[in-house]
Amino acid sequence: MTDHIHIRTTKQEDIKNLAEFIIPFVEQEKILPRTSDELEELVQTGFVAVEDEEIIGFASLEIYSRKMAEIRSLVVAEHRQGSGIGKKLVAACVERARQRSILEVMVVTSSDLFFQSCGFDFTLPGEKKALFIQPHIEK
Secondary structure, three states: OOOOEEEEEOOHHHHHHHHHHHHHHHHOOOOOOOOHHHHHHHHHOEEEEEEOOEEEEEEEEEEOOOOEEEEEEEEEOHHHOOOOHHHHHHHHHHHHHHHOOOOEEEOOOOOHHHHHHOOOOOOEOOOEOOOOOOOOOOO
């Protein structure tokens, strides 16, 4: 039931509450820890899901260039997961990318089935794929 939940852009005043909201997700290693400076950056292009003045979800669209943006730090309060809030936050990020004429939006995630249900896929037309390396880990 998402009747009294609304998605809105984040504001500077949200930073303190967001910092507290993400703590359990960082502790569970679902998202990376964020410094105050990083949260300030994410808030500039972020969205929150709010229910009765309480933040119950967050996502941010980090814009790298006109060509590429990334959805970052998508989290939904445990008691509200599975109710469509995550999809609404993803849709808000994708819509912002569309409004800014961003060509591609990517996400780095361990929840690939969720993002596939939002329309994401492992490849782009022309079989473009993202490949990664962790330079700090020796092979």
